[in-house]
Amino acid sequence: MQDVTIYITDREGEKHTVLAPTDMAMNLMEVVRTYELAPEGTIGVCGGMAMCASCQCYVTSDHKINAMEDEEDAMLSEAFNVKENSRLSCQIPITEALNELEIELAPDV
Numbered sequence: 001m002q003d004v005t006i007y008i009t010d011r012e013g014e015k016h017t018v019l020a021p022t023d024m025a026m027n028l029m030e031v032v033r034t035y036e037l038a039p040e041g042t043i044g045v046c047g048g049m050a051m052c053a054s055c056q057c058y059v060t061s062d063h064k065i066n067a068m069e070d071e072e073d074a075m076l077s078e079a080f081n082v083k084e085n086s087r088l089s090c091q092i093p094i095t096e097a098l099n100e101l102e103i104e105l106a107p108d109v
């Protein structure tokens with residue numbers, strides 16, 4: 001499989017169905033940016049280094065995704081609007097296991 005389907009609800013509450021490639025070493029934040037689902041400058045501010053939380057999302061399906069590393073955990077502990085299911089989308093690599101994943105973008109702060 002080369003592409004996985006991801007359902008992304010943007011900050012306006014609109015749901016998008018997108019295809020994400022598993023063979024391009026992309027992360028979820030880059031997918032959101034590629035499809036321009038959040039205004040430029042409001043997501044991926046640190047370039048995917050787990051240092052800004054602008055890419056925070058809520059995972060609303062029960063997929064098994066990669067566990068959080070310490071940097072992500074630390075960043076989320078300082079971020080706003082954090083929920084149980086919060087993740088930094090830049091820390092989630094696109095893999096086949098993510099097929100039909102559902103996420104919502106956290107509000108821009």
Ligand code: FES
Binds near residue numbers: 043053
């Ligand atoms: S892009 Fe900055 S934490 Fe994800």
